[in-house]
Amino acid sequence: MIRVMLVDDQQLVRAGLRMLCESDPEMEVVGEAADGAAAVRLAEQVHPDVILMDLRMPGMDGTTATARILAQRPSARVVVLTTFDDDDHLYPALASGACGFLVKDASPAELLDGVRRAAAGDSPFGKAVLKRLVEQALRAQSAPIPRQAPPGVTEREREVLELVGAGLSNPEIAARLHLGVTTVKTHVANLMTKTGSANRVQLAVYAAHLP
Template structure:
């Protein structure tokens, strides 16, 4: 069971998120907070697995709350869910320790998948955000990264890798390649092992380097 703490200053948003999370058997909403200060207190008291964190809130904002929560409980997973996906919000939140970044126009399935991936140690990002992170990482590399030949990668895995590099989510890749989402998840997991990537961002950067190499 994934224990989820909801943090958003809008009660209607929290109510919708609670209904969504509690509509599936593997999630339990253990608490709600309307501001960052309350989020820090509840995270310490309730020990959630995943904190769904808004960024712009009165008083203590989501970025500050993220840093404080992770200072107290480094094992917690803070997944940002916000309307604002610009760099002024993205990079401070990631620097504070957020494990992923979803925008509020994500579909219900994408949100639930993001919570599950965050709980499993992955780094879920909305596709547009992932594309921007990859572009930024590639631009700031001091020198081109040597891309191994990866002889163990199958042709299908190469197709999946290329689409990961374009910032596509697993459901988008599944639709493009006419595969099941579970099959795509398996390919992505295999690719992360074969490329030594710790998360999806690193895998996407690897794909971008392979494409330009």
């Protein structure tokens, strides 16, 4: 069971997130907080596996709360869920220790998939956010080295790899390739192992280097 904590200053948003998360038999919402300071206190009490964290809140903001929660509970996984996906919000949130960044217009399937991936140690990012992170990673490389798919990658895995590079989530890849989401997750996990990628961003950067 994935223990989920919700942090958002809007009660209606928290209610919707609770209903969505509790519709999944693998998830349990163990607490809600309306601001960052309350989130820090609550995380110590309920021991969440995954925290869905808003950024703009009265008092302590989500970035500060993320840093303080992770200083106390480094095993927790914080996924930012915000209306604002600009760089001024993205990079401070990642620097504070957030493992993922989703925008509030994400589909229910994408959000639930993001919670599962975060709990499993992955880094869920929205399509536009992942695209920017990949572009920045490529710009930071003075001389990108062309690569080929490593030995042992199947044709189906190559298709999945290309779609990861395009920023698609697991449910989107499953729909595009007419596969089950669990099958896609298995392909992504295999690709990370075969390419030596530690997370989805590195895998997308790897995909960007392929001819």
